[in-house]
Amino acid sequence: MDSDPDFAFPALVAARLLLAFAPLPDALKYDQQLSSPLTSYSRLREGIYLFQHGIDPYSGGSFRHSPLLLSLFSTVLPLTPYTSALLWTAADAVAAWALVRIWRLRTGAKKTSRDRQIAALYLLNPYIFLPSLALSTSSLENMLCLLAIMFACRGRASASLLALAALLQLSLPSILLLAPVLLLNITRPVSRLALPQPLDAPLKQAVPLLAEFLGYTVLLTFASTLVCGNWAWVEKTWGASLTLPDLTPNPGLWWYFFTEMFDHFRPFFLMVFSVHLLIYVAPMCIKFQHDFLYAAFLLLGVLAVFKPYPTLSDPGLFLTMFSIFPEIYPYLRHPIVTALIHLHASLLLPLFNSLWLRQGTGNANFFYASTLVFGMGNGAALLDAIWAGLRIAIGELKDGFEIAQE
């Protein structure tokens, strides 16, 4: 590991650790922006408790974490207030380190002046550290995602695919990242947004990698089945992303839509929303075949807006990854508007949630409207990133020339 003699990174990690031990995080544990039914810490503790007392946690409906987490936390790493704070801080530190490595691999330099800023941006971004303080497992998902991308950038295919398979066990919508990460393994992560070329590596190289990924997935699935003793976990964990049984509010767009849906139309719209996520993969990968890291970044943005059970970590990861693409900054069309919409939404989301559920003076529409604004903010960021990624290929325009689309 190239360790950096600079003290900024350890200092940041130490600050995060101190914050994790502060008494404040107790109030955050039940917050609906920071943890969803799939990532909530209290549900994880409940599942582990039931598991340790011989009751199948998947026989009821409130435990939706992967059996791998169940076995990890009930055997190797028991969850106490100290170990969980340490573990989540370590996950954030590893994710920040992976992000800095990705940046370095992209620029090809061993150490740059922006490393500290990127690490700080990840560790101090409220969208990322608040869910981590709330001990939401979405921080672990972010760590696995960044590790998968980092190993792919380094060309370490096995490690990358194993991390991606583990991420798939934790969160089914991450299947969107399979194509770009797979193809990132056979191409270089160096920025070629400005010089787009067709895919130079033969696609045949990706087939054994795909087989390896499927092998890892099958292995982990069988390991999960061994932990549980039956296949009930599939319906409760992966099935939750497809059938949306739990309508707890979150910053996403699905929950209120399916709360207000009549039963007759529910299966159709569930199918539409799930397929809608999948249709972004091929166009993004084809359009950005010269830079699959950017394609992965954009698909993370798609997940941030349209995922079934998002938390603030998902848009947090997307926004933080803007920092490793500084070449697109001159070409962003409306960064300030996006930032202001995000500011607006991020202040209103907890406020309206509290007004609705804790104070009782607002109703569900307040919070729903703030999720729509949040969705607009994330969508605006995604659209800006796509535009800038494509626009950069055209370069500087002389006076009197304009870009248009035909």
Place this chain on the structure above:
Amino acid sequence: MRWGGSWRTCFLLALHLVAASAQGEVFEEELTLRPLRDGKLEARFSFATLLKGATPRNPGALTVDDEAQHYTLFPLALGQILREHAVTELHLTLNAGKWNYDHWGYPEEPGVGTGAELWVWMADTSPSSVDQRWQGLRHSLAGLFCASLGHLDDQRTTSPALTFQPEGSLPNFTHPHQLRHATLPSEHVCTENLTPFLKLLPCKSLSGIASLLNPHRLFDADWHGLGVHVRYRQDAGVEVRLAFQAVFDPVRYSHDRRRDWSLRSVFDRTIERACPVARSSVVRIELPSETSYVMSPGPTDVVDNVATFAIDSGKEALDISMQWPGEGSFEYQDTSKAPPLTDISVRRNLEGTGQAEARLTLEVANNLPIQVSAGYLESMPWHLQFYLHTLRAHVDGAPRDDLVNIISYSPPVPHSRPALLQAVLTLPPHATLHLTMDVSKPFLRYTEHPPDAQRGWDLPPAVVVPFAFGDPLSTNGTAANEPPSGSLRTQQRALAQGRRPRRMYTPVMLVDLATPDFSMPYNVIIMSCTLIALIFGSVFNLLTRRFVVVEVDPRPEKQAATDDAQ
């Protein structure tokens, strides 16, 4: 030969009795009245019909036609339902009000949970048919009693076999018996439930004790409940017992606030004549401990503080009255100083003001000087989800998690199964055990909310059964600290004689769940779809249309369009 009226009556009576004894049916009715210490009067009507020598139907033989059943006194409608679904034991109660254990003591009928409660023991068959027969049974009973028992579907059905043990015997069929229990706390009870209940009696409400059942007075009582209990007694046969229990307030009825009561003042009726087919028809009065009352007419028999009045067909109308001539208007006891009348006192609350999570608390106070073990049953529909890992027990502020022993827990499944928690609580002498548990309130779909969604959902009562009194190791079960006084010693002697465990029900709770805006389904769909379509369309736009550089300078010779190699 002259057929006078009295000859005809005797002939019919003889015919009935011959017929009844030939079939082996015995009908007994009984009314128990108990004045309570807060001036109220508890009345319990019990009408028991025993079908001698009968056995419950074997569910394995359900495909074959049943043998013909001839009932004279046994209610035909109920009998048909029991045989159709091959039910061995059935208990249905429809109650309204909150039973105040501290001031009224134990009820004569233990099933006092508010609303409708139905539990049955049915034998299984080889492809399991219990759930199907349970559903058929619920709908048949709903039709018979005009109660919405069809709502006791699998969102409310559990199988708490430790708490609801069979009260009769279970015949030895091929497959074991299973319990199905369901509660509907929001069910209301009114005359339309009483009318079919009375139709099940041999004498209806025309004669005998049932003639006192005046709906105007019954449903005005502070607490009232009707019950149907069917059980199989191995040495006797199948017994159907219809019960009606009520707590009246004579102080409220009287114009000068006295607690004197009579059958006329309480029920607005008297017992005119006995039911001719009843083998025994008695009224029992539990006499109060003080001697300042006057009871008239004189009882047939007084045994052990219970006065018995046998109702004979020949005598005139019976109107029992109890008066306290020396007393003016009734003075209520100071309730904070009055000792509780039950062994344990239970209180259950839901704390918290938010609509996302709350805290369930249970306080169980042990009023005895010895240790008591009690079973605790919560069958909670999925409208409240337990975090069992946060269950904590405190006695006097000190954490005592060892006093709670969870026997079984089945977690709730959203939109279907309720949670079932069965635990054993160990209560130290003269101590109050506080249990707290975090719970979360789920978010329901639009179509799952009831029409009056802001009212909230009624949660069924918890059932606490004190079953073991005294430390099993010490034979006397005396408290360590104080020397037992005379009354304590008699108390302990009674306890050590193995009291039958009696169920205690907590009151129902109301949980209010977050509601979506019910006027908004169309608006939500269009707004969300608009946002998704906008983003999708813009992404589609950017990814599929080529970028071209166009010159906007109007100089004609420099017009050039360059395609970008995309």
